[in-house]
Amino acid sequence: MKYWREPLDRGRCEVPKGKVTIIDKRCKGCRFCVEFCPRKVLEVSKGFNEKGYHPPEIARPDDCIACGFCELVCPDFAIFVDQQASCPPPAAKAPKTQEVGAH
Amino acid sequence: MSRASDVLSGEHFINGNTASAEGAIAAGCRFFAGYPITPSTEVAERMSRRLPQIGGTFIQMEDELASMCAILGASWGGVKSMTATSGPGFSLMMENFGLGVMTETPSVIVNVMRGGPSTGLPTLAAQADVMQARWGTHGSCDVIALAPSSPQEMFDFTLRAFNLSERYRLPVMVLSDEIVGHMTEKVVIPPAEGIELFDRRKPSEPPSEGYLPFEPGPDLVPPMANAGEGYHMHVTGLTHDERGYPIITAAAQTKLVRRLCEKIRQNSRDIIACTEMETDGAEVVVVSYGISARTSWKAIRAAQRGGVKVGQLKLDTLWPFPEERVRALAGKVRGFVVPELNMGQMVYEVERCAAGQCRTRLVPHPGGETHDPADILAAIREVAA
Amino acid sequence: MTEGHDEHDLQHHNGSSSVHRDRSGTVALHERHHRETGEHPLDHLLRPGRIPHIWCTGCGLGVVLTAYLNGIQKAGVDLDKVAIVSGIGCTGRIAGYINLDSFHTTHGRALPFATGLKLANPELKVSVISGDGDLFAIGGNHLIHAARRNVDMLVLCVNNFNYGMTGGQVAPTTPVTARTQTSPYGCWEHPFNLPYVAAASGAVYVARWTVLHARRLVESVAEAVRHPGFSFIEVISQCPTNFDRPNKGGEGIDLMHFYEKKTVVKNGIDPKEADIGLYTPIVCGKFVDQSKPTYDSCYTNMCTMARGGKK
Known part of the structure; x- marks a missing residue:
């Protein structure tokens, strides 16, 4: 996501952290969660579940901000997010790279 | 309330x-x-x-x-x-x-x-x-x-x-x-205070995880919870099991439909009601219901004055049909007369239960007025002859 | 992770398993229960053993069910007093999955059943969830009359533009030119604009969202449940198997992208401006939000008068 300018209080904002759980035997492989995750945390897995669908897998767990949209948009009750303790403001963190948490 | x-x-x-x-x-x-x-x-x-x-x-x-x-x-x-x-x-x-x-x-x-x-x-x-x-x-x-x-x-x-x-x-x-x-x-x-009322039986257990809304009692009737009482039941017109869940199989259909029929059949003696008038020793019994039962009275009295031994079986419940009683009477009488304001409906039930033991004579009328008692009288005489 | 996962499942979830361990000491801010058990946070509102549901891959109905369950919780009503009534069709099956009092009635008749239920016990919070064919074709007469009476209930109508359960036939919502099993040369009938019909019939709350607007739908459900009177929410959903395939709309995910790009939210517009064509932009939003005495309150007043008049 691109900002045309940085919010003034960005350094003071705490970004929530989420933990995604996938109940992959329920997944029917619609890909809604994968494509509509605003932080692209998920990817379609190469493996199959017992019904023959490719469930999502968590490719970038550290990027999850617990927005919960995957949970809302999943038609099959196959994914949910728990909000963890928030991360400190980004200024206090090491600069983020795309590689974090990626496979 | x-x-x-x-x-x-x-x-x-x-x-x-x-x-x-x-x-x-x-x-x-x-x-x-x-x-x-x-x-x-x-x-x-x-x-x-x-x-x-x-x-x-x-x-x-x-x-x-x-x-x-x-x-x-x-x-x-x-x-x-x-x-x-x-x-x-x-x-x-x-x-x-x-x-x-x-x-x-x-x-x-x-x-x-x-x-x-x-x-x-x-x-x-x-x-x-x-x-x-x-x-x-x-x-x-x-x-x-x-x-x-x-x-x-x-x-x-x-x-x-x-x-x-x-x-x-x-x-x-x-x-x-x-x-x-x-x-x-x-x-x-x-x-x-003189009116006897029966209210639906309620579940004996409070709401719980394993509640079975369609589990019948010995009379094949399940107790009934109302919406809003916390039972969280599912009620469907689809074939269902005791949980109320839809089950689309022949086995579930057999179990449910058999019970729905049996709960009436098994309790039919409690449900069936008839009013009998002078059926003891009758040669002819008029089987009738509703307004036709009353129209029949005039014909029955006229036939009796003419020496015909005729009685009446008035069906207070049409369904379940009083099979046992009609069968028993069929063995004793010469015939049944069935006046109805239609072209022949309950007469088939009477005929079925008579099973050839006696005559069954329909007095049909398509409706719009009552029977002419003379038509019922003629039928009684015909059967008695 | 749920119980019963085999090795294969665990293998391709290696990443998430390690995350699980890493975070085991942290305090979850909500719903600790399911995090520990691996159960979905809505599982307690779903009938045990009924998931997976019958709906196809890419269908929006599961999203609507999720949104409804979140919305009804958000509304803050006593869940023991909630009753869901549905008719027949793919959407009609929603009632069977919800672990609250639920009634799956005959085709088109959810509304009169719900009317009886609500008037018999005004404490109940009644929601009718059914499809466009059920509510606007076979049940159309009941819809306009329930709205006219302003019976206090929520009607959640999932519009997928066709009869999905019977294999994709033309519906009163099918856009002109759309192909279905019974409009093989393209639909030549004018469709209903559902919010317009509901509003014209007297609904006090009228909104439309697509399945992609899940978050707004949750808010809308919560708002409508609390709103006294007849509330109507239309949810546009794809039917990738029976409608979108013959009309070359793509898979479920393609339709979700279509909703992302081609919907316009216009709150407060006159719903007559919200017609829908075949894959033309969809106007969403809350169109009507007004107050009017409900059937229940009018009936209660009339009863007081009737009792007074008698004495």
């Missing part, structure tokens, strides 16, 4: 339709949904005046499909409910009558029969919906239908219809006709 003062105990000079409404109120009915249709409308009119006074709900729906569904919904809301209609409206109710049977929903339908098919004779009597009552909804089921022949019986049978519907959990039908509905006679409404 119901109070003794809500029952209009005493002697009244009222018509059959009004008596039916009062019977419902005496039974504890506090919800009526209907659609105006001649010749049943006085039931709705009476209810629209009475229910708001006694804490009940009256609603005129947009059609009879809606009326039937609304009373089923109200019943699940925990209130005894009823509708009243006539031929065309009865046809429209058939699908959701089936929903009531499948979901085991207590409720009462009063059908004040008129001439058909189609719009037919809105203001004139017939008794041509008796087989529709039995077989009108699709699928296999057993039903309960009562046939009053006077305003007093409109009161009594409507009240009994509520007790049977609560007892056996299904919509129970009262099959009246235009003449009985519009006939004004003395009706005695007993004191409230």
Whole structure:
């Protein structure tokens, strides 16, 4: 996501952290969660579940901000997010790279 | 919810339709949904005046499909409910009558029969919906239908219809006709404390995870929870199991449909009611119901004066049909005479139970007026000869 | 992770398993229960053993069910007093999955059943969830009358533009030119604009969202449940198997992208401006939000009058 300018209080904002759980035997492989995750945390897995669908897998767990949209948009009750303790403001963190948490 | 003062105990000079409404109120009915249709409308009119006074709900729906569904919904809301209609409206109710049977929903339908098919004779009597009552909804089921022949019986049978519907959990039908509905006679409404009421059995257990809303008791009738009591039940018109979950298999169908039929068959002795007049030693028995039962009296008296030993079996319940009694009589009499205001419906039941042991003679009439007692008399003499 | 996962499942979830361990000491801010058990946070509102549901891959109905369950919780009503009534069709099956009092009635008749239920016990919070064919074709008459009476209930109508359960036939919502099993040369009938019909019939709350607007739908459900009177929410959903395939709309995910790009939210507009064509932009939003005495309150007043008049 691109900002045309940085919010003034960005350094003071705490970004929530989420933990995604996938109940992959329920997944029917619609890909809604994968494509509509605003932080692209998920990817379609190469493996199959017992019904023959490719469930999502968590490719970038550290990027999850617990927005919960995957949970809302999943038609099959196959994914949910728990909000963890928030991360400190980004200024206090090491600069983020795309590689974090990626496979 | 119901109070003794809500029952209009005493002697009244009222018509059959009004008596039916009062019977419902005496039974504890506090919800009526209907659609105006001649010749049943006085039931709705009476209810629209009475229910708001006694804490009940009256609603005129947009059609009879809606009326039937609304009373089923109200019943699940925990209130005894009823509708009243006539031929065309009865046809429209058939699908959701089936929903009531499948979901085991207590409720009462009063059908004040008129001439058909189609719009037919809105203001004139017939008794041509008796087989529709039995077989009108699709699928296999057993039903309960009562046939009053006077305003007093409109009161009594409507009240009994509520007790049977609560007892056996299904919509129970009262099959009246235009003449009985519009006939004004003395009706005695007993004191409230003298009226025996049966209320649906409630689950004995509080709500819990494993609650089975359709698990029957020994009488094959499941106890019934109402919506909003925390049982979180699922109720569906689909074939279902004891949990209420839809199960689309032959095995589930067999189990459920057998029980729905058996709960009526197994308890038929409790349900069936007949009034017998001089059947002991009779050569001929007139099997009749509703207004035709009363028309028969004149013919029966005339035949008796002519020396024919003739009695009457008046069917107070049409369904379940009193098979045992008709079978027993068939072995003793020369024949049955069956006058009905249709071209032959209950006569097939009589014939089936007679099973060739005696003659069965239909006196058909397509409706619009009562039989000429002379026609019934002629049939009695013919069978007696 | 749920119980019963085999090795294969665990293998391709290696990443998430390690995350699980890493975070085991942290305090979850909500719903600790399911995090520990691996149960979905809505599982307690779903009937045990009924998931997976019958709906196809890419269908929006599961999203609507999720949104409804979140919305009804958000509304803050006593869940023991909630009753869901549905008719027949793919959407009609929603009632069977919800672990609250639920009634799956006959085709088109959910509304009169719900009317009886609500009037018999006004404490109940009644929601009717059914499809466009059920509510506007076979049940159309009931819809306009329930709205006219302003019976206090929520009607959640999932519009997928066709009869999905019977294999994709033309519906009163099918856009002109759309192909279905019974409009093989393209639909030539004018469709209903559902919010316009509901509003014209007297609904006091009217909104439309697509399945992608899940978050707004949750808010809308919560708002409508609390709103006294007849509330109507239309949810546009794809039917990838029966409608979008013959009309070359793509898979479920393609339709979700279509909703992302081609919907316009216009709150407060006159719903008659919200017609829908075949894959033309969809106007969403809350169109009507007004107050009017409900059937229940009018009936209660009338009863007081009737009792007074008698004495």
